[in-house]
Amino acid sequence: MTSEKNGAGAAGFHCPVPFSRYPSVMLAHGGGGRLMHQLIEEMFLPAFSNPSLEARHDGACLDIAGTRLAFTTDSYVVRPLFFPGGDIGTLAINGTVNDLAMCGAQPLYLSAGFILEEGLPADTLGRIILSMQQAAREAGVLLVTGDTKVVDRGKGDGIYINTAGIGALRRELAIGPSSVRPDDVILLSGDIGRHGMAVMAVREGLSFETMIESDCAPLSALVLALLDAGIEVHCMRDPTRGGLASTLVEIAESSGMQIRIDEAAVPIRPEVQAACEILGFDPLYVANEGRFVAFIPARDAERALALMRSHPQGQQASRIGSVADVGPAVVVMRSRIGGTRIVDMLSGEQLPRIC
């Protein structure tokens, strides 16, 4: 049996550390927080070590015969499948489009892998395909290759979708944590917490006076407008699982820089704030699907902010903080009442299966 062979060969696999702490996979291993990062850092990265993977970015930047490409993948397991502002199909397109955009790439082509559960109503599948068709059109990408698998009833959850994407990189500069510089200004493209709270509200059967709609949207047009305007973007990332807090901690740790943000500058809609209070969530840790942070040299910040605010996806853009090269590589937040605290990555799991 190969399984035995593999067992014997496991001595060559030098990363059994993290799971000895946890004998099996927990929901939090997929939550975008500390546990997921341990899984990646201690199991996946050592096994598949290469420069692209080690860049710890949303996608890999590749050079094939002189053509520079970004390549990325995400699986989507959101529950429920439909929520205000989108569904698993819109997420599957926009999520991967946005990961390409975060590399500074123009998204071009997507693949789609469907894992369907026996018994999924045909009508549900049809609605999801329609959403994907519309989202792909809106984002200007072509779905060029795909795969369908069906698993037995009770061995799935209706439908899981994986998309992978290829984009064309526009510039020579590597956009990513390694390019973050001291004195970079941090811009956030809009209000946070809507996607996570829209999904949670449906899941918990809550209704509010103002319905919370997911912010799910393609970010590529706005990102390409920034790059085309000659703004020297050093790093971008979309704060999905784990929210804005986890994203900033990731960048602080990967870049080795201290990030300082101002809580009062982070836009949050009142209904999102209210829902977070009812359900006991901190909006800084709630997932977004149409927002990004950009690290930009101070000289370009005002121009970038004006450009973002003139774009449909960036109307509420704000300057939320800056980068310092003194002090430890953490995220320090000045709270609304004037104190400061260190912001940690999401630990454990508060919002499982949000994307």
Add this chain to the structure above:
Amino acid sequence: MTSEKNGAGAAGFHCPVPFSRYPSVMLAHGGGGRLMHQLIEEMFLPAFSNPSLEARHDGACLDIAGTRLAFTTDSYVVRPLFFPGGDIGTLAINGTVNDLAMCGAQPLYLSAGFILEEGLPADTLGRIILSMQQAAREAGVLLVTGDTKVVDRGKGDGIYINTAGIGALRRELAIGPSSVRPDDVILLSGDIGRHGMAVMAVREGLSFETMIESDCAPLSALVLALLDAGIEVHCMRDPTRGGLASTLVEIAESSGMQIRIDEAAVPIRPEVQAACEILGFDPLYVANEGRFVAFIPARDAERALALMRSHPQGQQASRIGSVADVGPAVVVMRSRIGGTRIVDMLSGEQLPRIC
């Protein structure tokens, strides 16, 4: 709710036909046979219509800034996870490597998306990662980007893996069904039925005197050797789900040509034949994961066959038939006892979750 919006907008979605025959997804929709083709032809293709998808090939052939690439994806849901000759990890690498090879591309980069079920033993995940590491090394590809999601206990089946792959196309000629020509000779790279029967034997708890090992292997080195030798390959495909029969029917239908094969020329190991008889399967419909058929001009056939036989992955290569431009676009087989019959695509599902 967007779900309602989508419902209203569904009038723009012009392919509700196939599922009106079947109100929900069945296992057979993932089986590689007639039902899966209906799903693709009548739901996915009309929704995402574009030339790459319509080529109905194992991968999309793309041109990005003058660089020609192949792009493909597959999800892997095989059960059990470990079987003689491989596991879900080796399959996830080799399956996607082989789809790239079938386009005539040199596989370069893979993505991996993991959907883990809460409670998956850490040791199982570690063994699968190790297998992927080894398989990627053997196939000469780098895993450059990835994603991990965790679903609740009872909403998965341990682990599902999606891989997408990018390869560099070597030549101008499109390799695919549209390039099949009358008088092309059909070569098969080795014996058939091993992968499917290896998995089924474990699943059914059968043991035979000679253990059946999956043929799971990367085909790219052999394929590139054929191309490098200047052999004018018109079409290649690896007969996975649905087996050799479904693959040939697919090519006959896509190319509009008649395919004629000789049953006696198709190598099948005695233990595979025996297992098929016990379990009631026709080896022509059983999945393979390390075999391919190649459509080659008659003038190159002997040279191609010799080259294949000199390669570890092609030692049992044989000439199994040829293409004709007379008669309907079907597969006609001369049986061992001298009669002829039309071979149809797999209908229904005989071997669910074989890859």
